[in-house]
Amino acid sequence: DIQMTQSPSSLSASVGDRVTITCRASQSINNYLNWYQQKPGKAPNLLIQAASSLQSGVPPRFSGSGSGTDFTLTISSLQPEDFATYFCQQSSSSPYTFGQGTKLEIK
């Protein structure tokens, strides 16, 4: 199985901050990397597909980059509604696996 490792596992930040979350795959996954946002009691919501393509309707303050094994999710200016847990996920090979999540909390 491809292991997905996210860092940090938790992060405290303030409204207006720029934050970056990283995700590393245990082997190359090209750009088969997707990012999701999950709020408490809700299903995950797709933010970015194929490492850097913003899902329709997602604010442009979200961006993704990377290829191969190293990827990042950046939020350029945190808004109150962005405090949530973020997961990366690889679709390069089955079984499709997720990172353990990064919980973004208000400082």
Add this chain to the structure above:
Amino acid sequence: QVQLQESGPGLVKSSETLSLTCTVSGGSVNSGSHYWGWLRQPPGKGLEWIGHIYYSGSTNYRPSLRSRVTISVDTSKNQVSLRLSAVTAADTAMYYCATWSVVVPGNPFDYWGQGILVAVSS
């Protein structure tokens, strides 16, 4: 806009079979653009892909669950079903129905149901 709604019992006894149904609206399980599948999330933990099915009947299961999992599709009802046999406490989780896109770059899980919490009791 595809919408997914999970249904089924919220409590299953240990060693018995968990059975869930996902009703699809706004789309068809006969669509060639998606696989239809299931994921789960134990309380306070991360996400785990269980498996998915294509309209042709082709399936792909998580190897660690393959001996216990069956995913099927009912085209007449536009539903996808999950059966997980011989459950234990480790199977207690929020279960999500989701679509896996074969046309969107990156093949993401692009539509999700709201989830259904299933607890396994002894």
